[in-house]
Amino acid sequence: MPLRLDTSSPDFAARFTAFLGTKREVSQDVADAVAGIIADVRARGDAALIDLSRRFDRVDLGALGIRVSEAEIDAAVAAADPATVQALAFAHGRIRAHHERQLPASGRYVDAAGVELGHRWTPVDAVGLYVPGGTAAYPSSVLMNAVPAKVAGVGRLAMVVPAPDGVLNPLVLAAARLAGVDEVYRVGGAQAVAALAYGTQTIAPVAKIVGPGNAYVAAAKRHVFGTVGIDMVAGPSEVLVIADGAQNPDWIAADLLAQAEHDTAAQSILMTDDAALADAVAEAVERQLALLPRRDIAGASWAEFGAIITLASLEEAPALSDRIAPEHLEIMTADAEALVARIRHAGAIFIGAHTPEAIGDYVGGSNHVLPTARSARFSSGLNVLDFMKRTTLLKCGPEQLRALGPAAIALGEAEGLGAHARSVAIRLNL
Amino acid sequence: MPLRLDTSSPDFAARFTAFLGTKREVSQDVADAVAGIIADVRARGDAALIDLSRRFDRVDLGALGIRVSEAEIDAAVAAADPATVQALAFAHGRIRAHHERQLPASGRYVDAAGVELGHRWTPVDAVGLYVPGGTAAYPSSVLMNAVPAKVAGVGRLAMVVPAPDGVLNPLVLAAARLAGVDEVYRVGGAQAVAALAYGTQTIAPVAKIVGPGNAYVAAAKRHVFGTVGIDMVAGPSEVLVIADGAQNPDWIAADLLAQAEHDTAAQSILMTDDAALADAVAEAVERQLALLPRRDIAGASWAEFGAIITLASLEEAPALSDRIAPEHLEIMTADAEALVARIRHAGAIFIGAHTPEAIGDYVGGSNHVLPTARSARFSSGLNVLDFMKRTTLLKCGPEQLRALGPAAIALGEAEGLGAHARSVAIRLNL
Structure with a gap:
């Protein structure tokens, strides 16, 4: 059962604070193992990648090659479902168009004292993109990480993706091709991060590493931070839906479940000023759960981390939402814009009942790599500036x-x- | 003796690569000690701060108070040298004026499909500023960290500074007052970082922590990263001067020594196409060293990490400079702007013989918190955007x-x- 809170209850403040403090991540202490893997890759280069991939991914890179050839990518694209490739191309076009508007301006000016000041934005030369393998291999994620890098002008974008049992996801390769990824290597885990940071005989080092991964990948990124730049270390995903009583409970339930199906540690929250809607959504979630292919994951997430918060008034929503600082915020109310204007901390806001988060995940054009676990209080979603840096000029x-x-x-x-x-x-x- | 390299030597490429790989940081493994301190502050709050400050700073915060009162700050400002306070105010005005130009624009647009996309920049609510105590207590550093935060609109800026033996630097307090710091606490080390990240009875938690510190502070910032945002972890500082034969060797020597006096791990490098200038600068450095109050530090830095690189032509300079990716780059050549245009990786560029780096350190207006240790390949100097975050809008x-x-x-x-x-x-x- 999801948590039920009501702002009118005398213990609301304490229970809401406890809710904010809920740990959703299983913190695995893998730092020692990761340090050993990184040292091995630094010492032995490709030979270490081959040994570690045999051990962790049951694949012989000595025979297959560490780098995925252009011919293999051609073959994967040709074998992929054409309708899906077309959808990817549609998404790519929209994502690219939106990110092109993010290119920053360089500039210089002379102040009243005659001093010339300025700044110049330049792209990072070489970027590594980590892509998870197996069930979490999402082609949309390749687009979301690769497009802003390429729009920024990154000259060399090198993707690493593990190939468990030798298998690569053809749609991931198709997305890499669409987005202009320059090099693809079939290696994953901490060893792939080490190879990108320090280089091997086959993989030249990069200056920055982005992309999601498991606990080993996250620990490896923390380890090499400083030698290279890294993006944020993402936690489990969350959505907050703020809705009034006029909304369709089935739509809201569908959105809560779309979040919950990601991961048992994902979190879906509804805030509403209408107790009847709260009950209707709770009921709709249970009903829809039965229809979902990933009902075990979504059901576990909803039962353990889901929450329905009943408000005395929608006036209470902005302050409570800002304390959650949700990665995704859907606002489905009569005057959604008035609420949007009052929100200060959120990764992305989806405005109105016809903007389900899934549109933003795939084809809206904005980036779906967003700050999780309350970090929208201090950080931003992935964007073109993450692949550029600023040089100050003084004369x-x-x-x-x-x-x-x-x-x-x-x-x-x-x-x-x-x-x-x-x-x-x-x-x-x- | 500093390293002497010549691009015409057959072994130049190998020696330059080795030079780039030189480790300048003494990496102290303090992570375990820091984890213990952080756990103590989380468990015991103010009581831990009082105990730890007694132990590390020989000061009784139970008696003095953890927070520095407004009356104490008033008294410090009144007691400070008026000419220095005036210079600080001059610097503050210039830094503020420059950073005000960095405020980003929010925006929304409707694309051809009728989809509304946009982004909104908002300030971080609360920021912690770490200021080192003792000899490294620099009021200019307070301005450089606090001004962009205040320009960004940070509502609550809390400064922590250790008070060894109870003593605070009055100019640091004067700079805090000028820059609009909202709260000052006399606590330092990992315990101060823990207090800012998790809060105590006296210190409310912040969302982001910035500012330089020793190995314990750096380890603590890494530890709390994720719970709060942090700025980069700064390494030792460096300057590269690119000069042609027409330049004054005494000016160049003075600039190399200004960098070297920071720290024995600082690094000063000269690149020139004129062998006679190289010799004249080497000689001038030795001569000027004798005149410096910090000649022991500057001399050790120059002897161990200093370098003079003789070029066959200034054409070689941009590529070599980009491999160093210097924090500070001074260009003193006949056509400095032509070189500026060809540089891609540098924290800040000081253009022409009349722009010594020290101007940028204090009064130029641009920020002196810049990426060290080759990190200008992937990161930028401190600026207003570091205190804001971006929310994506989709409709x-x-x-x-x-x-x-x-x-x-x-x-x-x-x-x-x-x-x-x-x-x-x-x-x-x-």
Whole structure:
């Protein structure tokens, strides 16, 4: 049974706080194993990748090759279901068009003192994209990670994906081809992250690694952080639906279950000011669950982490929603925009009853890699800026140096940094 | 003696690669100690802060109070040297004016399919700023971290700074006052980071923690990453000066030493196409070293990590510079702008002979918190965006859902996510 809370209950504040503190992640302590794997890849390169892939993925990369050939990708694309490939291409076009609008502007200006200041955005040279294998191999995820990198201008995008028992998902390869991935390697786990960070004979090192993965992949990304950049370490996914009494309970139930089917640790929450709707949704969830292929996963997630919160008024919703800082927020109310305007912390907001989250997951155009586990309080969804960096520019002439120099000298001396002060003074003959 | 390299030497490529691989950081393994401190603060709150500060900083926070009062800050500002406070205010004004130009625009648009897409930038609610104590207590660093947070609109900026033997640097407090820091606590180390991340009776938790610190602080920031956001973990600082033969060797030597005086692990590098200038700079460094208050630190840094690289031509400079990806890059050549245009990886570029890095450290207006240790390949200097986050907005009506829905259904089914497909189909009566 999902949790039921009501803001009118005297113990609501305490129970809501406890709800926010619920741990959904099983934290596996794999850091030691990962450190060993990384050291092995650094020491032995390709030979380590071959040994580890034989052990973990039951595949002989010595025979198959670490790199997936263009011919293999051609064959996978040719063998994939044409209608699905067409849907992927439609999604790719929309995602690309949206992300192209995110390209930042560089700029320079001269201030009142005559000092020239500016900044310049440039792409990261080489990026590694981790793609999980097996059941969690999602072609849509390849698009969502690869497109912003390519739009940013990343010259070399290298994808790694494990091939358990030698098998690769053809749609994942088709998505890589569509998105312009430059190199594909059939290797996964911490060993793939190590190869991307440090390089092997076959895989040249990259400057940044993105993409989701299991506990080993996450620990490996943390380990190599600093040597390379990494994206956020994603936790289990969540959705919050805010709805008024006029909404269709079946639609809401379908959206809660779409979230719950991801993972038993996923979380689906409904907030409504209508107790009858709350009951109707609870009933609809149970009814729809029976129809789902992944009902075991969705049912476990809903029973353990699902929640229905009844509000005295929708006025209470923005503050409570901001404390949850949901990855996905659906607003299905008469005046949805008024609520949107009052939300401050959310990864993505889906506005109105005709915008189910699944549209954003696939074809809306915006990115589905979003901050989980309350991290929307301090971080953003994946976007083009994640694949670029900013160089500051500063330019003084003799006159500006005379104007600014004395304050720099005073501060250098106050901080006990005499050589800082001297590097200015020597130019002013002071 | 600094390293001397010449691109004309047959072994240059190998020696330059070895130079790039030089480790400058002493990696202290303090993770276990830090985990214990964090657990203690989570369990005992203020009582742990008081015990740990007695032990590490020889200060009784039970008597003095954990929070620094407004009256204490008033007194510190009144007691500080007025000329230095004036220089700080000058720096603050310039830094603020520059960072105000970094505020990003939110926006929405309707695409050809009638889908409304957009994004909204909002500030992080509460930010913690770590400021080191003792000799590394730099008021300029307080400005550089606090100003972008306040410009971003951070409502609550809480500063922590250790008070060894009860002593706080008055200029650090003056800078905090100028920059609009909301709360100041006299606590440092891993315990301060834990307090900011998890909260205690006195210190409310924040959503993001920024600012430099020692190995314990860095390990603590890594530990709490995910619970809160963190900025980059800074390594030792470096400068690369690219100069032609027409430059003043004394100015260049002064700039190399300004970098070297920071830390024995700092690094100063000169690249020039003029062998005579290389020799003159080497000689000038030795001569100027004798005049410096911090000659022991600067001398050790220069001897161990300094380098002079002689080029056959300045044409070689951009590619070599990009491999170093320097935190600070000074370009002192006849046509500096032509070189600037060819650089891709650098934290900040200081253009022309009249822009010593120290100007940027204090009063240029741009930020001096920049990516170190080759991380300019994938990351950027501190800026207003580091204190904001982006929420994606997506809005479809019935017509857009009909146009986009079938592709979303196809992809949901292809990925084995039946409930995703169903959440769209149920709205289309499919």
